Amino acid sequence: MEQPLLDLWAAYRGQMVTKELNKILERGICYSEIKEAHRILVTGMNPSSRKGDPACKEYVSRYDYQAVVKGGKDRYFTTFDKLFPAEFRREVAYLDLLNIRKTNQQAVWKFCKDPQGLQLVANNLRITQLFIEQVVRPRLIMVKNRGSWCFWGKEATADANIWMGYRFERVEGFEHLSCGELLRITGLIDHPDRVSHSALQETNLRGTLVLFTNHFQYRSAALLPTPELLAELCKKMG
Numbered sequence: 001m002e003q004p005l006l007d008l009w010a011a012y013r014g015q016m017v018t019k020e021l022n023k024i025l026e027r028g029i030c031y032s033e034i035k036e037a038h039r040i041l042v043t044g045m046n047p048s049s050r051k052g053d054p055a056c057k058e059y060v061s062r063y064d065y066q067a068v069v070k071g072g073k074d075r076y077f078t079t080f081d082k083l084f085p086a087e088f089r090r091e092v093a094y095l096d097l098l099n100i101r102k103t104n105q106q107a108v109w110k111f112c113k114d115p116q117g118l119q120l121v122a123n124n125l126r127i128t129q130l131f132i133e134q135v136v137r138p139r140l141i142m143v144k145n146r147g148s149w150c151f152w153g154k155e156a157t158a159d160a161n162i163w164m165g166y167r168f169e170r171v172e173g174f175e176h177l178s179c180g181e182l183l184r185i186t187g188l189i190d191h192p193d194r195v196s197h198s199a200l201q202e203t204n205l206r207g208t209l210v211l212f213t214n215h216f217q218y219r220s221a222a223l224l225p226t227p228e229l230l231a232e233l234c235k236k237m238g
Helices: 002-012 019-026 065-071 075-081 086-091 106-113 115-136 146-152 227-236
Strands: 029-032 040-044 060-063 092-096 140-144 166-170 181-188 209-213
Touching: 002 029, 002 060, 002 115, 019 106, 029 092, 060 065, 065 075, 065 092, 086 092, 092 115, 106 115, 140 146, 140 227, 146 209, 209 227
Parallel strands: 029 060, 040 092, 040 140, 140 209
Antiparallel strands: 166 181, 181 209
């Protein structure tokens, strides 16, 4: 993903309407390195800019999710990683949908209100979607951020909120989850506003289960996925 992201940032640095958004782009990119297919994918919205993190001083910051959770010191990752059955944890990959480095995720919506920023977000999502489709090819996805649900096309209407533009169906027996919603990908929305419309006419993710849930921080246990649920979903993967 690195070179497409660098090219994208080079095209939009200094082009935002406000100084705040331009300063965020000046921080560069952060991404998760994934080099092969993984049956399980967890996604967030965008990487945080953690105070005191030496990686924040680098214009390009990359990390290996499996190495991070093996170290056991990063609470953000270990909190959800330990929910997966031990025999499936090596199959888990992590990816943020966007690569804007900002802890407060309201910055994403500020970009979307900027004409150039909206283009940046759409193009960033295009890079991410094609990477998921061509490299990761997951059979189970956990979307671990309520604010990012719309980017999958979950909240699409006839002419709005298309974004990555997946079509979904409900999964029988999982209609009343307290932690969110479980859907299955059935195809792609045929609409020119879909970010990958010109490059992706058919999806490799047809049949993939998608658990739409919430950011874990400050949520009660009753509103989060349980190890029992994730064990059941891992067994249902194609």
